[in-house]
Amino acid sequence: xxxxxxxxxxxxxxxxxxxxxxxxxxxxxxxxxxxxxxxxxxxxxxxxxxxxxxxxxxxxxxxxxxxxxxxxxxxxxxxxxxxxxxxxxxxxxxxxxxxxxxxxxxxxxxxxxxxxxxxxxxxxxxxxxxxxxxxxxxxxxxxxxxxxxxxxxxxxxxxxxxxxxxxxxxxxxxxxxxxxxxxxxxxxxxxxxxxxxxxxxxxxxxxxxxxxxxxxxxxxxxxxxxxxxxxxxxxxxxxxxxxxxxxxxxxxxxxxxxxxxxxxxxxxxxxxxxxxxxxxxxxxxxxxxxxxxxxxxxxxxxxxxxxxxxxxxx
Amino acid sequence: xxxxxxxxxxxxxxxxxxxxxxxxxxxxxxxxxxxxxxxxxxxxxxxxxxxxxxxxxxxxxxxxxxxxxxxxxxxxxxxxxxxxxxxxxxxxxxxxxxxxxxxxxxxxxxxxxxxxxxxxxxxxxxxxxxxxxxxxxxxxxxxxxxxxxxxxxxxxxxxxxxxxxxxxxxxxxxxxxxxxxxxxxxxxxxxxxxxxxxxxxxxxxxxxxxxxxxxxxxxxxxxxxxxxxxxxxxxxxxxxxxxxxxxxxxxxxxxxxxxxxxxxxxxxxxxxxxxxxxxxxxxxxxxxxxxxxxxxxxxxxxxxxxxxxxxxxxxxxxxxxxxx
Numbered sequence: 001x002x003x004x005x006x007x008x009x010x011x012x013x014x015x016x017x018x019x020x021x022x023x024x025x026x027x028x029x030x031x032x033x034x035x036x037x038x039x040x041x042x043x044x045x046x047x048x049x050x051x052x053x054x055x056x057x058x059x060x061x062x063x064x065x066x067x068x069x070x071x072x073x074x075x076x077x078x079x080x081x082x083x084x085x086x087x088x089x090x091x092x093x094x095x096x097x098x099x100x101x102x103x104x105x106x107x108x109x110x111x112x113x114x115x116x117x118x119x120x121x122x123x124x125x126x127x128x129x130x131x132x133x134x135x136x137x138x139x140x141x142x143x144x145x146x147x148x149x150x151x152x153x154x155x156x157x158x159x160x161x162x163x164x165x166x167x168x169x170x171x172x173x174x175x176x177x178x179x180x181x182x183x184x185x186x187x188x189x190x191x192x193x194x195x196x197x198x199x200x201x202x203x204x205x206x207x208x209x210x211x212x213x214x215x216x217x218x219x220x221x222x223x224x225x226x227x228x229x230x231x232x233x234x235x236x237x238x239x240x241x242x243x244x245x246x247x248x249x250x251x252x253x254x255x256x257x258x259x260x261x262x263x264x265x266x267x268x269x270x271x272x273x274x275x276x277x278x279x280x281x282x283x284x285x286x287x288x289x290x291x292x293x294x295x296x297x298x299x300x301x302x303x304x305x306x307x308x309x310x311x312x313x314x
Numbered sequence: 315x316x317x318x319x320x321x322x323x324x325x326x327x328x329x330x331x332x333x334x335x336x337x338x339x340x341x342x343x344x345x346x347x348x349x350x351x352x353x354x355x356x357x358x359x360x361x362x363x364x365x366x367x368x369x370x371x372x373x374x375x376x377x378x379x380x381x382x383x384x385x386x387x388x389x390x391x392x393x394x395x396x397x398x399x400x401x402x403x404x405x406x407x408x409x410x411x412x413x414x415x416x417x418x419x420x421x422x423x424x425x426x427x428x429x430x431x432x433x434x435x436x437x438x439x440x441x442x443x444x445x446x447x448x449x450x451x452x453x454x455x456x457x458x459x460x461x462x463x464x465x466x467x468x469x470x471x472x473x474x475x476x477x478x479x480x481x482x483x484x485x486x487x488x489x490x491x492x493x494x495x496x497x498x499x500x501x502x503x504x505x506x507x508x509x510x511x512x513x514x515x516x517x518x519x520x521x522x523x524x525x526x527x528x529x530x531x532x533x534x535x536x537x538x539x540x541x542x543x544x545x546x547x548x549x550x551x552x553x554x555x556x557x558x559x560x561x562x563x564x565x566x567x568x569x570x571x572x573x574x575x576x577x578x579x580x581x582x583x584x585x586x587x588x589x590x591x592x593x594x595x596x597x598x599x600x601x602x603x604x605x606x607x608x609x610x611x612x613x614x615x616x617x618x619x620x621x622x623x624x625x626x627x628x629x630x631x632x633x634x635x636x637x638x
Contacts, residue, residue: 029427032426032427032428033426033427033428033429035422035426035530036422036423036425036426036427036428036431037422037428038422038530038531039418039419039421039422039423039426039534040419040422040423040434042415042418042419042494042495042496043415043419043438043495043496043497043501043505044434045463045495046491046492046494046495046496046497046501047437047438047441047495047496047497049456049463049464049495050453050456050491050492050495050497051441051444051449051497052437053452053456054449054452054453054456055444055448055449055452057449057451057452057455058448058449058451058452118346121339121342121343124339126336126339126340130621130624130625132343132347133624134617134620134621134624135346135347135350135351136346136350137617137620137624138350138351138354138613138617139350140552140555141555141559141613141616141617141620142353142354142613144555144556144559145558145559145561145575145612146559146561146575146576146578146579146612147559147578147609147612147613150578150582150605150606150609151353151357151609196349197349200346200349200350201350205552208548208551208552209507209548212544212545212547212548215544216543216544246510246511246513246514247510249510250506250507250510253506254503257442257443257503260443261443261445271447271448272447275447280451284448287444287448288448291440291443291444291448294443295436295439295440295443298439298443299436299439302439310514
């Protein structure tokens with residue numbers, strides 16, 4: 001599209017009708033930009049008024065020391081003190097951030113691959129399809145609400161406080177040990193099972209996204225591939241994978257965001273702890289540093305992956 | 315021609331392989347179903363359990379006497395009718411506004427070239443990443459002294475030099491306003507999702523409409539919206555669930571007359587107070603059964619909704635005009 005425009009312009013230079021052509025083109029560009037602004041206008045208002053202004057106010061707090069006095073909150077300007085503390089004094093902060101970034105490198109591929117696997121299975125035709133799909137929707141309903149905290153207190157009592165290890169390994173461990181297996185083997189089995197539990201409860205949204213993407217692929221494509229004698233393997237890589245690649249990018253981005261902003265994350269827990277300790281300004285400082293780092297990371301991933309994803313436009 | 319009937323003329327080896335994968339699949343799904351259903355079954359089993367059954371160690375899963383008493387008690391303590399009604403008055407308008415606005419903004423980001431678009435889009439990503447808790451105090455103040463997007467500041471002269479502000483906390487307006495301006499509960503994520511989808515739609519659709527003299531907004535409402543299909547349903551589904559489950563904003567913006575999600579935590583607190591003032595014998599009333607009954611009430615409507623809705627987005631959306 002872009003290339004076409006430029007070449008048209010270059011050609012038109014040589015013709016007398018050049019001026020007219022140019023105004024028409026720039027008129028189109030203007031219309032494009034006017035319409036673009038029109039469509040994003042509501043968001044722009046909300047972004048400035050309900051996000052940017054509050055965020056800037058929060059940002060101001062990070063340059064101060066807040067103290068609660070009888071006259072209400074007192075802000076004492078301290079300059080970059082909070083940032084210096086975060087980078088140089090606080091021993092946990094930098095370590096927690098690097099640990100988080102380190103673990104997404106393997107966590108996100110596992111979650112995405114697992115979700116794709118489940119979505120592919122759920123797309124197939126089998127008895128009880130609706131039931132299974134509804135069951136896989138449970139994590140979306142439960143883990144985004146208050147129910148999960150109550151469940152953690154009651155159902156999964158004992159494992160609360162850790163990350164979302166939603167599994168009571170006690171009974172199974174006992175069973176396996178009694179059946180004569182060695183402790184290291186048992187430990188390996190239970191951690192694997194625990195990891196699968198964790199994975200299933202984390203990937204509800206991703207499964208749903210991929211499942212809906214799989215359903216947008218017309219059956220005729222698969223029929224055509226079968227007619228041509230393509231193997232299942234080829235069909236997956238040449239059709240399924242290509243057509244769901246935009247959704248796959250989305251799933252990866254969502255998984256990264258979800259991992260970084262989940263309250264079981266170390267840095268997020270630090271942020272919450274500091275608020276509870278009344279250090280609101282310091283908590284905001286580290287959260288702003290943290291989210292800027294996460295944003296840069298996501299922009300990088302989005303840039304790299306979006307280019308490779310299938311798109312009907314370019 | 316023979317290739318077309320490949321499925322029917324399978325070799326014996328293939329058939330065995332087929333049934334093995336089927337068995338493996340079934341086993342896998344049953345295992346997964348257990349993982350996911352375990353907490354729900356636990357809730358269910360306890361919610362219908364009488365205090366006597368709760369103390370009886372021989373009752374493991376199925377209670378001996380089914381009782382609705384826990385639901386009745388939970389209802390007396392928090393009033394399901396009012397809190398569900400409250401949730402619905404927030405949810406229904408807010409979700410509808412949110413989905414429409416998100417689609418509109420996403421269309422703007424996906425289909426038009428304008429200066430600063432990429433920078434603005436990275437700002438949008440930033441709104442997804444930063445949780446509301448980071449900006450909650452200034453946001454709270456924004457709603458406590460709501461000045462109609464700055465207009466109230468300009469109206470100073472009519473109000474003895476004071477900016478004209480009203481308090482819209484403890485109403486549903488914060489939710490509606492945030493949804494209408496694309497920054498509601500997880501709006502950024504929906505915009506991102508819809509943008510990804512619009513980008514993969516064929517350009518021929520709109521071009522045809524433009525040639526026919528359709529205005530841009532009309533093209534959007536008449537041509538693009540009816541063709542988005544599955545993504546709308548997915549966004550709608552997430553939007554409903556996340557509104558239904560919202561706790562943080564509700565607990566911040568409401569003083570009384572809480573929605574259901576907050577109601578459950580209120581119930582938890584009230585039960586704690588009750589058990590503190592009760593004698594040891596009464597604690598056997600099984601206060602956690604009451605809480606679990608309430609949890610069940612929270613989960614059930616969403617599950618029922620999903621069962622009805624999932625049919626639409628799995629009913630193949632290949633009717634979207636031109637296939638890309």
